[in-house]
Amino acid sequence: MSAAAATFGDLEAPRPQALSTTAAIAVSVVLHVGLVAAILSTSLYRPPPILEQQTIHVKLARIGTPRDKKLLPRRPQEPASQAAAPVPVSSKVVPIASTHHVKLTDAKSKSSEDKLRNALAKLQQQVDQTGQPDGFENGTDDVTEGDLYWARVVDRIKRFYVVPNTIPESERKKLVADVQITIGSDGSILEIHTQQTSGNATFDHAIETAVKRCRALPPPPATLADQARQGVVLEFRSAEM
Amino acid sequence: MRKPFLVLALLVSAPAFADPPKLIIGGANFQPYPLAVAPFPGAGGAAAEIYQTLTNDLAISGLFDPNVLNPKGYLADPNEPMTVEGIHFQRWTDVGAEGLVKGLVTFAGGEVVAEFKLFDVLARQEQLHKIYKSPPARARLIAHRFADDLLQFFTNETGPFESQVAFVKDMGRSSKQLFVADWDGHNERQVTHGGQLNLLPSWAPDGRAIVYTSYKLDHPDLWEVFLPSLQTRLLAGHGDLNTGGVLSPDGRRIAWAMSAEGNDQIYVMDAAGGAATRLTNSFGIDASPCWSPDGKQIAFVSQREGSPQIFVMDANGGNVKRLTYQGNYNQTPRWSPRGDLIAFTARDERAVFDLFVVNVQTGQVTRLTQDQGLNSDPSWSPNGRLLVFVSTRTGKHELWVTTPDGNSQHQLTHDGGYSTPAWGPAFRR
Numbered sequence: 001m002s003a004a005a006a007t008f009g010d011l012e013a014p015r016p017q018a019l020s021t022t023a024a025i026a027v028s029v030v031l032h033v034g035l036v037a038a039i040l041s042t043s044l045y046r047p048p049p050i051l052e053q054q055t056i057h058v059k060l061a062r063i064g065t066p067r068d069k070k071l072l073p074r075r076p077q078e079p080a081s082q083a084a085a086p087v088p089v090s091s092k093v094v095p096i097a098s099t100h101h102v103k104l105t106d107a108k109s110k111s112s113e114d115k116l117r118n119a120l121a122k123l124q125q126q127v128d129q130t131g132q133p134d135g136f137e138n139g140t141d142d143v144t145e146g147d148l149y150w151a152r153v154v155d156r157i158k159r160f161y162v163v164p165n166t167i168p169e170s171e172r173k174k175l176v177a178d179v180q181i182t183i184g185s186d187g188s189i190l191e192i193h194t195q196q197t198s199g200n201a202t203f204d205h206a207i208e209t210a211v212k213r214c215r216a217l218p219p220p221p222a223t224l225a226d227q228a229r230q231g232v233v234l235e236f237r238s239a240e241m
Numbered sequence: 242m243r244k245p246f247l248v249l250a251l252l253v254s255a256p257a258f259a260d261p262p263k264l265i266i267g268g269a270n271f272q273p274y275p276l277a278v279a280p281f282p283g284a285g286g287a288a289a290e291i292y293q294t295l296t297n298d299l300a301i302s303g304l305f306d307p308n309v310l311n312p313k314g315y316l317a318d319p320n321e322p323m324t325v326e327g328i329h330f331q332r333w334t335d336v337g338a339e340g341l342v343k344g345l346v347t348f349a350g351g352e353v354v355a356e357f358k359l360f361d362v363l364a365r366q367e368q369l370h371k372i373y374k375s376p377p378a379r380a381r382l383i384a385h386r387f388a389d390d391l392l393q394f395f396t397n398e399t400g401p402f403e404s405q406v407a408f409v410k411d412m413g414r415s416s417k418q419l420f421v422a423d424w425d426g427h428n429e430r431q432v433t434h435g436g437q438l439n440l441l442p443s444w445a446p447d448g449r450a451i452v453y454t455s456y457k458l459d460h461p462d463l464w465e466v467f468l469p470s471l472q473t474r475l476l477a478g479h480g481d482l483n484t485g486g487v488l489s490p491d492g493r494r495i496a497w498a499m500s501a502e503g504n505d506q507i508y509v510m511d512a513a514g515g516a517a518t519r520l521t522n523s524f525g526i527d528a529s530p531c532w533s534p535d536g537k538q539i540a541f542v543s544q545r546e547g548s549p550q551i552f553v554m555d556a557n558g559g560n561v562k563r564l565t566y567q568g569n570y571n572q573t574p575r576w577s578p579r580g581d582l583i584a585f586t587a588r589d590e591r592a593v594f595d596l597f598v599v600n601v602q603t604g605q606v607t608r609l610t611q612d613q614g615l616n617s618d619p620s621w622s623p624n625g626r627l628l629v630f631v632s633t634r635t636g637k638h639e640l641w642v643t644t645p646d647g648n649s650q651h652q653l654t655h656d657g658g659y660s661t662p663a664w665g666p667a668f669r670r
Binding site for chain 2: 054055056057058069070071072073074075150153154157158161162163164165166167168169170172175178180203206227230231232233234235236237238239240241
């Protein structure tokens, strides 16, 4: 055995060395390929984010009076139209009462009366309207919820959120579509990208039109400027929340 | 061998990318569809009557933009043909129309023949083509039927415009009689003639009878009048009072309020007659029953917790739940044919009666009328898209209709004295 082994060893002396080098290279290549594959697969696979996407529920309260929950609701008043823009309730209205300082012509007097009447009508409207004393002229809800800037963004876009009535009733309660937008520091909408369609072309078209018709949003505060520029997803739901 | 490590280094050094925040924007503002109806050339009075009836149906439906529908806002060429090739679509686009109805009314063999076409203005395509014939006296029915066919086309639902409304009319000298009219208040026909007081009509689901309370035997009893024969039948005449009778959606049972064992309670009985089964048993008055569209539940008014409130129970009287907690005088519940809402009349803190709806699932109450006289007695159209009700906003008790959001309200009658309307089922006459 030993002679044979020696002979074998003598004759075949280089072969074990050659085999081990090839095997080492092969193992090395396999390991590297495997490592790269593992790295690539883990980097390409996006697991569910540990921190889920932040969903922001926001509402902008209209100015008004909080209503006792035991009372029957009142209908929200329509916001005053631009054409009949009422005089703002401000200190400007007050001096009109002390007219002894100002010599008013008839026209001016009439104008002052109109202003006063408008202001009173507006105050009455605010008393009648369900809302919050620190609410907003253009608010749409009974209370303000969430971050004020995002509430203003939602409020602005909601004004243009008009969908044709011809969408069947059965679909109206469940249509949902996501649109991602980026917002510049001046509030301008820089990019619009439909992220997820609703499956109803009429609805998708209507919400894209709504965002485009907004043109500009309120400028973001410094704390949210980066976030606004990186993008925000608008999830449009056909039904009330 | 260095490349993989380079890739790895790049991947590791890539900044973590966070998903952007998501803002939820709910409550789409569904706006009426801009449909224009070009005036119909053709047989004089009939053409004008059909045109007026059709545009009135469409305007009140709340589905179509009245500013585009109304021909006063623009001048339509009366000689424009009703073909894709002949229509000047740009003119219709200019007035904001996205849909266009054209029609032609002629006489043939003593009958009115009306041909209608619907066009998609933006796509410049014909979408619907209908031809109807009728005796001249029923020309308005042609308009109602085409309005129903248009609604069917746009919404995939049966339209309500061929249906009828029953109501009580004050005839003076303490007499109140039942009437039936087309849904728009036209074509009134008196249904009861005997007895001084006939009240609270409610339709059989097949539209061939009306259940009501009558004093024709000098006692408030439950009666049924059959259409069109006007034959009557006594249903229930026990106890001190029988009122608010309503047939179940399958037409086999009647629920009503009877005062036989103390105060008013809800009872049911077989529509063909038989023994009454008591469903409620409370110290307060229970009245005004109405069936859910599937016939499995009954909504009613009860004073069991102090003030009149809307309650819901199973059709066998079990599982009673209070539905309204706002206001202290809620009455006349009427369950929507869609099942999701119950309309009712309520007195608010200003002592004014107005219409409201309550969501059966959430209990959320929405106001439909406000600051316009007294408003009461809602009744749903068979498709659940409209409610007929009584309003005093003109100084007289008239019938009005509203969409269930209260945004579109129209007056139907003008001679006063109307009360307790009941909108009948949809069926072709």
